[in-house]
Amino acid sequence: MFRADAIANFERWLHQQSAADDGGQRQFLWSKIELRPVEDDDGEAMGYGIFAREDIRLNETAIKVPERMMITAGRVADIGEYAEMMERVPLDPCEVLALFFCFERVHFDYFCDQSTPRGPFSVQWHLDIPPGFARFMKMRGKRRKKSADDAEICWRPYLGILPLRFGTPLFRHYLRDPFGDIRLRRLAAKLPQEAKNKLLDQLAELRKLERKLFTLLYASKFDQKTNYLSKTFERDDEMQFVDKVPKESVEFWREMCCWAWHVVNTRCIFVPNLPFHPLVDRSHFAEGDGAQHPRGETKGRKKCRRRMGRTKDDAGGGTQTAGNGDKLEQLDREGDQDEDYGGSLAIIPLVDMLNHSTDAQCVAMFDHKHSRHYLVRADQHFVPAGRQLFVCYGAHDNARLWVEYGFTIKNESNPFNRVPLPRGHGKRVSEKRREVLRKANLSCTIYATDEKPSFSLRKSCAILLLQRDKLQNWSQHIFGDNNCEDDDDENDGQQSADGSETQLLASILGHLQNALEGRMANCVDAEGENGANWHIGEEEEEEKGHEEEAEMVASLWEEQVEIVRGMARHLTRILGGGSKSGGTDQSKSD
DSSP states (O other): OOOHHHHHHHHHHHHHHHHOOOOSSSSOTTEEEEEEEEEEETSSEEEEEESSSSSTTTTTTEEEEEEOOOEEEHHHHHHHHHHHHHHHHHHOHHHHHHHHHHHHHHHHHHOOOOEEEEEEEEOOEEESSOHHHHHHHHHHHHHHHHHHGGGGGGHHHHTTTSSSOOOOOHHHTTTTTTTTOHHHHHHEEEEEEEEHHHHHHHHHHHHHHHHHIIIIIIIIHHHHOGGGOOOOOOOOGGGGGGGGHHHHHHHHHHHHHHHHHHHHEEEEEEETTTTOOSSSSSSSTTTTTTOOOTTTEEEEEEOOSSSSTOOOOGGTTSSTTTTHHHHHHHHHHHHHHTTTTTOOOOTTTTTGGGGEEETSSSSEEEEEETTTTTEEEOOOOOOOTTBBBBEEEOSHHHHHHHHHHSSSOOOTTTTTTTEEEEEETTTTOOOHHHHHHHHOOOOOOOEOOOOEEEEEEEEEEEHHHGGGGSSSSSHHHHHHHHGGGOOOTTTTTTSTTOHHHHOOOHHHHHHHHHHHHHHHHHHHHHHHHHHHHTTOOOOOOHHHHHHHHHHHHHHHHHHHHHHHHHHHHHHHTTTTTOOOOTOOOOOOOO
């Protein structure tokens, strides 16, 4: 949690940045906002948020941060100590930023004088100094003697406010077993599929960063022929030299690595139109020659973290109504596309303290054409004095929010909670019909706010019901003028005279509900069975953490089950009670 003196130092630093401006295009604006502590519904401290010091009008800019204050991979690569490391080991933008926070924290916390209201003090370093970090410190010392430009030193007040702990499942479990992932894989197996995949991807990403960090720190000491470019470092046996490193040092640097990765993962922001630095590795972000798409996307780019500025209002209004599932679905797709371009990641002090809400009043964007500032603007409605400013991190359901950031939106108020249906809806269909479903590319998802089946869901059912001899011209039959009724028609979701689509969907949802309820029961039971082994000999606080985690897993499944139940009840009303949840299967195998 933030210390009061750290926040005070950070605010003084912000004032210094304002004073350093020339009053022109480089101006830093934050006079209309202030930092305040925030609490959850139970009154527990949750850190800080940004609040309006005075009324902020609609479309008024509340925060304006010049590009010079943004921490990017390109800016880090221009610092000699990091450029030397990037020439030895390829690092993508996320890894560059994580390495920066890892090394800067160790440098500031253990090799610089500390100051508190009670006076200065120093921290005694008692571990071995890895060759790679010793080289880093030596290069920094030489550069300081030659130049008065200590650009990286200015970030120290900002590093002082970064949280030391995170509420994500990855942070909670990663460091418990040396180079082990048993607990995380157990937990992942209990999560809904999308959250499971995300957690396992995070695990792989962090382990890869860890291998690169230890290679930079120690490999040259034990392997004079180390050449990272000739290795993939995807297996543990490729870091056997770590066995020769003292256990205390391994634990320390693993903790720093995990912390730095979380800083980047939870705080970095997607910023379009930031050029790649030649030292930044592009191999994970592009295919072939890294050709750019017209809008600036780079094919193959792995997902970045926060796409600020989208809210549920972008889906057609602040209140979700019938048919908004299609709009939320499109918003979700567009969010993935937006997260897919370029290596344009930045950590922006102050802006990264904006908290998330699906009903956010503000949007955040980079003005790359004119001022080269990152702007936070009141976009949805004005913000009265004393009210907290929010942005939307993306179309994330509670499972995604918990895995990515360590929190959820309680009280069933997250409009992005959803249940994805597999292509074919779990039915046995011919390969030809599956090919039609692939071409149609209808992402069938049921959202918590849906009051009736979405257009995509209905059309997928229509494909499943389409006669074989019509599959050749499926598009004409499915999307023809006579088959594209308006969302607000009087049928309220019943698209054919005999209600065959509705009956099929009711049957599908019945099977899906049974499957989800069974999965939920198994996962909750597994939590109870495995829990005792997880905290044997651990403290009471750890036992409480396990109980909260078990409750979280159960709630994520319950949210999905309730979404399906709600839609099933709606379909039952349409059918007049003629088709009960879990009723007769109207789909025939091809």
